[in-house]
Amino acid sequence: MSAAAQTVPAGTAPVPRNLVLPVLVVATSIGAIGCGFVDLAPNRLASGQPMMLWDAAGIGFTATLSACGAMLLAIECAAPRRWLAYLAAAIAGFALVIVLAAAGHSATILATGAPPAARVSLGAGFWIVLGCAALALIDALQRAEAGAATQFVAAALAATGFIALVETGMFDALSLAREFAARRDVFAAALARHIVLVAAAVGPAVPIGVLLGLTALRRKRFEAPLFGVLNLLQTVPSIALFGLLIAPLSALAKAVPGLAALGIGGVGPAPAVIALVLYALLPVARNTLTGIGDVSPAAIDAARGMGMTPGQVFWQVEVRLALPVLIAGLRIVTVQAIGLAVVAALIGAGGLGTFVFDGIGQYATDLVLLGALPAILLALAADFLLRLLAAALSRRYAP
Amino acid sequence: MIDISRVSKTYDGRAVVDDLSLEVPQAAFCVLLGPSGCGKSTTLRMINRLVDFDSGAIRVGGEDVLSMPPEMLRRRIGYVIQSTGLFPHWRVADNIATVPRLLGWPRERVEARVTELLALLRLDPKAYRNKFPHQLSGGEQQRVGVARALAANPDVLLMDEPFAAVDPITRDALQGEIARIHRETGKTILFVTHDIEEALRLATVIAILDKGKLAQLGTPLDIVENPKSDFVRDFVGAQGIGLKLLSVRKVAERMRAGENAEGEPIAEDATLAEALGQMTARHCDRLAVANDAGQVIGTIALADLVR
Numbered sequence: 001m002s003a004a005a006q007t008v009p010a011g012t013a014p015v016p017r018n019l020v021l022p023v024l025v026v027a028t029s030i031g032a033i034g035c036g037f038v039d040l041a042p043n044r045l046a047s048g049q050p051m052m053l054w055d056a057a058g059i060g061f062t063a064t065l066s067a068c069g070a071m072l073l074a075i076e077c078a079a080p081r082r083w084l085a086y087l088a089a090a091i092a093g094f095a096l097v098i099v100l101a102a103a104g105h106s107a108t109i110l111a112t113g114a115p116p117a118a119r120v121s122l123g124a125g126f127w128i129v130l131g132c133a134a135l136a137l138i139d140a141l142q143r144a145e146a147g148a149a150t151q152f153v154a155a156a157l158a159a160t161g162f163i164a165l166v167e168t169g170m171f172d173a174l175s176l177a178r179e180f181a182a183r184r185d186v187f188a189a190a191l192a193r194h195i196v197l198v199a200a201a202v203g204p205a206v207p208i209g210v211l212l213g214l215t216a217l218r219r220k221r222f223e224a225p226l227f228g229v230l231n232l233l234q235t236v237p238s239i240a241l242f243g244l245l246i247a248p249l250s251a252l253a254k255a256v257p258g259l260a261a262l263g264i265g266g267v268g269p270a271p272a273v274i275a276l277v278l279y280a281l282l283p284v285a286r287n288t289l290t291g292i293g294d295v296s297p298a299a300i301d302a303a304r305g306m307g308m309t310p311g312q313v314f315w316q317v318e319v320r321l322a323l324p325v326l327i328a329g330l331r332i333v334t335v336q337a338i339g340l341a342v343v344a345a346l347i348g349a350g351g352l353g354t355f356v357f358d359g360i361g362q363y364a365t366d367l368v369l370l371g372a373l374p375a376i377l378l379a380l381a382a383d384f385l386l387r388l389l390a391a392a393l394s395r396r397y398a399p
Numbered sequence: 400m401i402d403i404s405r406v407s408k409t410y411d412g413r414a415v416v417d418d419l420s421l422e423v424p425q426a427a428f429c430v431l432l433g434p435s436g437c438g439k440s441t442t443l444r445m446i447n448r449l450v451d452f453d454s455g456a457i458r459v460g461g462e463d464v465l466s467m468p469p470e471m472l473r474r475r476i477g478y479v480i481q482s483t484g485l486f487p488h489w490r491v492a493d494n495i496a497t498v499p500r501l502l503g504w505p506r507e508r509v510e511a512r513v514t515e516l517l518a519l520l521r522l523d524p525k526a527y528r529n530k531f532p533h534q535l536s537g538g539e540q541q542r543v544g545v546a547r548a549l550a551a552n553p554d555v556l557l558m559d560e561p562f563a564a565v566d567p568i569t570r571d572a573l574q575g576e577i578a579r580i581h582r583e584t585g586k587t588i589l590f591v592t593h594d595i596e597e598a599l600r601l602a603t604v605i606a607i608l609d610k611g612k613l614a615q616l617g618t619p620l621d622i623v624e625n626p627k628s629d630f631v632r633d634f635v636g637a638q639g640i641g642l643k644l645l646s647v648r649k650v651a652e653r654m655r656a657g658e659n660a661e662g663e664p665i666a667e668d669a670t671l672a673e674a675l676g677q678m679t680a681r682h683c684d685r686l687a688v689a690n691d692a693g694q695v696i697g698t699i700a701l702a703d704l705v706r
Contacts, residue, residue, distance in 0.1 A: 302484025305449055305557075306497045306547070307474035320488055 020139045021076045021088070024132040025069040031128025032065070038106045038126060043117040044175060044364055050123055056106035061098060065129070068095040072136060085144035089154070092137035097161060099130050104170035111173040119175040121366055148388045155384060175366040176373075183355070183370070191374060194351035197269060197341045201276030202334055208277070209284025209329070216289050223289070230282040238275065238340050242347045245271035272349035276340055280333035287329030291322030324394040331386035338379040342371065352378075400425040400555060400587040401446060406455030408441055408611075415441050416452070417611035423604075425554075426585045428578075430598040433608035434634065439591045442608070443557050446589065447473045459555055474498050477548030477556035477586075481563050483540045485532040491517075491543050492528040498551040516546040520576065538569035545577065549584075558590045562597070574600055595635055599623070599647050607631055619647040645704065646672040653703040654688045660698040664689035667696065671704050 036050020037057065054062040068091050075088045107120040141154060171177045180187060212230075216223040236244075250266030253259045264270040295318050303313045319326070345353025355371030358364075401423040408416040416438040423429045431439040444450040446457055448469040457464045464472055485494050492513045499509045517524040520542040532540055541561060548556055558577075562570045578601055581588055592598055598605050599619045607614040607622065607630075614634075615627045623643050626632040636643065651667040664687035665674055677686055684701040 296482075296484070296487070298480060298482035298484035299486055300484075301449070302478070302480060302544075303486070303497075305447060305473055305478035305480070305484075307470045307472075307501055308497075309470050312501075317486060321486075 018076065018143075021072050021136060024136050024139075025073055028065075028069060028129050028132040031125050031132070032062075035125035035128065036123035037129075038103060038110070039121045039123045040110055040114070041119045041121065041175075042115075044119045044179075044366070045362070048119070048121055048123075050125075051106070051110070053102065053125060053129075056110065057102035058105070058109075061102040061105065064098050065095060065102070068092075068098065068133075082144055085140050089137055089140035089144060089146075092133055092140055093154075093158065096130070096133040096137060096158070097165070099126065099133055100162070100165060101170060104165070104172075104174065107171070107173035107175075119178070119366070120173060121175045122369075148392050151384075152388055155381075176369055179364070179366045179370045186354075187370075190350060190352055190354055190371075193269075193349075194338070194341055194353075194375070194378070197272060197276065197344060197349060197351050198334065198337045200269070200273045201280060201337050201341075202330070205277045205280035205333060206284055206330060209281045209333075210288045210326075212281060213285040213288025214292065216285065217293050226285070227282075230285060233278050234282050238279070238343045239346065241275045241278065242271060242344060245274055246347065249274075267348040269344075269349045271347055272341065272344035276337045276344070279340060280337060283332040283336070284329045287325050287332075288322070291325030291329070292318050294325070295321045324390045327386055327390040327393065331383055331390070334382045334386065335379045338375055338382060342375050400427070400460060401429075401589060402456075402458040402461075403442070403446070404456045404458075406442075406445060406452045406457060408438075408445065408450065408452050414611050416445070418455075419608075419611065419613055420455075421606055421613060421616070423587060423589055425587055428581050428588045428590065428601055428603045430602035430605045431589065431591045431608060432593070432595065432598045432605055432634075433614070434593060437608040438611040439593075439608050440559055443559055443589060443591050446555075446557060447476045447478060449473075470501075474501055474551060475553055475555075477551075477553040479541075479544050479548045479556070479558040479561045481560040483532070483544040485540055485543060485547070487532050489531075490528065491522075491530050491532070491535070494532065494543055495547045495550050497547055502551055504551075512550060513546075516549055519549070519580065520546045522546075536569075537565045538573060541565060541569075541573060542576070545573075545580070549580075549586075554587060556586050556588045558588065560591055560593070563592070563594070570597075577601065595643070596646070599643060607634065609634075620644075623647055642672065644671075645675060646670050650674050650688055650699055653706060654697040654699045655703070656697040658698040659695055660685045660687040662687060664693075664695050665699070666691075674699055675701075675704055 032053050037053040038051050039048030040051055041048030053065075071091050072088055075084050075091075078084055103122060103126050110120050111118065137154075141151060144150075146154070165171070172181070212226060216226050233241075246266040249264065249271050253265045259265075299317055299321065300313060303317045308316065341349070341351050342353035342356055345351055345357050352371040352375045356368050357371075359367030359369075359371065401421075403419060403421040403423075406416055406419050407414060415436075419438070419442060421429075421442075431442060433439050441450055445452045446459065446464065448464055459472070459476065486497075489497075492510075495513045495516055496509045499512055504512070513528060514524045517527055522539065522542055527535075527539070527543075532543070535543065544561070548558075561577075562573045565573065574597060577588075577590075580586070581601075590601065599622075602619055604616065605619055605622050606616045609630050615622060615631045617625075622631065623635055623640065626635055648671045649667070650665060650669050650671060650673075653671065654667065662681065662683065665677055667688050667690055674686060678684060678701055686699050687695045688697045688699055690696050
């Protein structure tokens with residue numbers, strides 16, 4: 001595509017080198033024009049009246065966002081330059097902040113004239129514009145070939161910027177913030193419980209999964225039955241698995257005195273953690289099998305021939321060379337466990353899922369979001385950090 | 400230096416090495432030669448116990464290889480394999496330092512040894528020590544492989560088809576290097592190959608293996624001139640026998656001392672094949688012969704080659 005752009009003779013209309021940004025800008029325009037930016041409802045349970053971006057946030061925000069879109073299109077038509085990609089990233093990041101500010105501003109203005117029970121929720125238009133701005137930022141950073149350090153700094157800047165915006169109170173009038181304010185005391189505990197559930201599942205799943213993968217690798221006849229069982233486990237729906245564990249665990253808690261005192265029973269965190277461990281085994285074992293199995297046999301032969309002990313061969317050669325693949329497995333199970341732990345709230349395990357199921361029960365969408373959004377952000381953060389780690393480990397010697 | 404005595408190895412009831420005895424004297428360059436599946440690689444790998452043998456005994460430097468833990472044995476024996484087996488996540492210097500570090504050498508000594516070995520293998524220490532293996536050409540990788548094998552200054556070097564995977568020009572250069580290193584260091588080298596030309600060029604003694612048994616043991620000249628069996632005759636190559644003879648005999652054996660001739664002289668330790676090549680290329684039938692110091696000490700004529 002870039003080669004084609006370079007052959008365009010001087011004087012003809014500029015041609016975009018890449019369709020990603022134009023598509024995002026067009027999608028943003030359609031989203032902003034066709035869908036309500038925020039919804040105004042008489043109370044938290046009723047469905048709202050959509051409000052357009054320019055009506056809700058005013059002409060200033062609308063014009064700023066349009067200018068950002070126009071600048072991104074202009075950059076896309078210019079000659080490819082690394083600093084231009086960074087400029088595009090900065091503009092996309094700025095647009096991201098402006099979208100958030102526009103939402104906060106709309107809510108503040110709409111709430112001042114409305115009765116106390118009225119709620120301002122985020123509309124489809126907001127989500128479309130926000131999503132497109134985020135994608136444009138990621139695309140620009142990729143185009144700039146930003147290294148792991150730059151990506152980390154960009155993510156840290158975005159996170160601190162968002163927290164700073166929240167601290168100013170500019171979102172306080174939004175329905176989502178009011179749901180949060182009403183549950184401020186339990187939110188931190190639910191978030192902490194969610195992280196503990198995930199850690200308690202991933203922690204044991206990694207050594208068990210690695211051992212299973214190694215067993216399949218060293219004793220070929222175990223491979224087919226082992227992965228047959230793990231694959232089967234993966235196909236059991238999560239709600240069913242949580243439910244299936246209730247009966248045996250309550251029986252166990254009844255039979256063995258003292259277990260109940262430790263918090264082990266048919267409902268609660270124990271069955272949730274067990275189910276999450278079972279789901280995590282397949283990706284860990286699979287990546288161990290392929291990761292260690294793909295280590296060059298010549299390197300292992302040489303390591304043994306040089307006089308490394310079996311332990312040294314394993315840790316210094318096999319594990320070290322398989323590490324990017326092993327970390328990819330860890331990434332998959334961490335993200336998966338963060339998502340599945342939401343469902344675990346159904347059997348009383350607690351965590352962010354509590355808000356989701358309360359919200360569904362009360363028909364309050366913003367309460368569902370209060371549970372879902374932090375879970376999504378948590379998964380994105382875990383995915384991002386483990387991706388950076390794997391990239392940093394493989395970059396230096398990858399052919 | 401290496402004493403293999405009545406050793407056998409069976410895989411699934413099939414004898415891969417069959418009652419093999421072979422003695423490699425100190426400072427010898429012994430080439431194990433034979434077709435694929437003749438047991439030459441297995442024999443090599445039994446010496447550093449990467450393969451366990453079923454019966455018999457192997458001694459290295461007078462010590463039974465079974466008398467010590469295999470790791471300790473392997474750290475005393477250099478090992479080079481065809482695909483180099485360099486550790487892709489370690490820099491060149493770390494790769495070479497593998498065995499010295501396993502042996503717990505102090506850091507300064509390891510550093511000095513790495514520099515010394517890179518120089519020995521004609522790789523500029525400054526330019527190469529911090530590179531990763533994937534940044535090197537195939538020939539450079541194998542030089543590092545040889546340097547790594549020599550790192551802890553072992554008396555014995557085992558080489559398993561080390562130059563089979565590189566292009567002919569690189570192979571020729573690497574063969575020259577290993578011959579020079581053998582001359583300079585006096586290591587005992589056991590070298591596995593299926594390439595008869597390589598064997599004739601490098602070996603002081605050739606052991607030809609057939610179905611796990613020793614078919615013939617002798618100097619390159621011996622093997623070419625007096626093959627003991629049809630197998631050896633066929634393997635050495637009955638058709639090209641004349642040219643092979645030229646490539647195992649040296650100019651010094653046929654030279655007319657004291658005479659002189661025009662043109663660039665040929666070295667007295669060059670092979671007759673090289674002399675024939677020079678004559679063909681230069682359209683002449685007589686070459687001057689020079690010694691190591693470059694002084695002309697005689698001549699060699701076309702007729703001398705076939706005498």
